[in-house]
Amino acid sequence: MTDDGYAELTSALRGFLDAVATAGPHDQVQALTDDLRRWTAILAESRQEEGKRVFGERFDLPDRGQTLTPVFAPQVVTTSKVEGTAWFGDYFHGSNGAAHGGTLPLLFDEVFGHIAVERGSRARTAYLHTDFRSVTPIGVDLQVRAWVERAEGRKLFLAADLRDGEVVCAEAEALFVLLRDGAP
Numbered sequence: 113m114t115d116d117g118y119a120e121l122t123s124a125l126r127g128f129l130d131a132v133a134t135a136g137p138h139d140q141v142q143a144l145t146d147d148l149r150r151w152t153a154i155l156a157e158s159r160q161e162e163g164k165r166v167f168g169e170r171f172d173l174p175d176r177g178q179t180l181t182p183v184f185a186p187q188v189v190t191t192s193k194v195e196g197t198a199w200f201g202d203y204f205h206g207s208n209g210a211a212h213g214g215t216l217p218l219l220f221d222e223v224f225g226h227i228a229v230e231r232g233s234r235a236r237t238a239y240l241h242t243d244f245r246s247v248t249p250i251g252v253d254l255q256v257r258a259w260v261e262r263a264e265g266r267k268l269f270l271a272a273d274l275r276d277g278e279v280v281c282a283e284a285e286a287l288f289v290l291l292r293d294g295a296p
């Protein structure tokens with residue numbers, strides 16, 4: 113990992129989003145807004161095209177340097193399976209201590225994507241079906257795994273599950289389609 117501060121920034125940004133998500137009314141809200149706008153203007157000056165950015169593009173950083181998805185720390189990545197831990201911060205809270213339902217397919221898409229990338233393929237998600245088996249808790253280390261069910265030409269049929277110990281939180285099935293040469 114390149115120690116240029118971006119791992120720390122990603123972690124700080126996640127912490128900030130979790131703090132925003134759990135804060136009540138605060139008397140410093142205007143100061144916070146002013147600070148955010150100041151940093152927005154500074155960062156806007158160094159806007160880069162896709163391919164030259166940090167966020168989501170740095171494979172040497174945890175979570176590729178992005179905070180869009182829940183934390184996913186892969187432990188095994190092969191061309192046929194991925195295994196790792198997932199962690200939903202407060203930012204991903206829906207209600208009653210459970211993760212927002214839409215964040216589950218988001219996590220699965222990310223996890224499936226690692227298999228496609230490991231295969232050296234440019235691929236896109238054609239469909240992603242999620243079964244919600246049990247509420248997904250916030251702030252708990254969860255186990256996630258995904259695997260290739262079968263490959264048919266450019267079609268990669270994938271499956272995954274997310275567990276809290278013995279409890280299955282969610283399962284998913286997806287079709288990734290490998291892009292034709294020259295496809296945008």
Ligand SMILES: CCCCC/C=C\C/C=C\C/C=C\C/C=C\CCCC(=O)SCCNC(=O)CCNC(=O)[C@H](O)C(C)(C)COP(=O)(O)OP(=O)(O)OC[C@H]1O[C@@H](n2cnc3c(N)ncnc32)[C@H](O)[C@@H]1OP(=O)(O)O
Nearest residue numbers: 221222225226229235236237238239267287289290291292
């Ligand atoms: C944006 C790509 C990102 C990829 C990763 C990039 C960088 C790496 C970064 C990080 C790595 C780590 C993690 C990655 C993180 C996330 C990955 C997320 C990936 C995505 O989140 S990506 C965005 C969402 N995704 C779309 O934005 C797709 C919009 N869409 C299309 O771009 C086309 O639609 C496409 C390409 C899907 C197919 O187009 P096409 O022209 O290549 O092929 P065609 O239509 O001929 O279909 C070929 C065969 O698939 C069958 N087929 C197609 N669609 C089907 C469906 N829905 N249901 C059942 N069967 C289906 C046909 O029936 C035919 O089957 P058959 O050959 O048997 O007749």
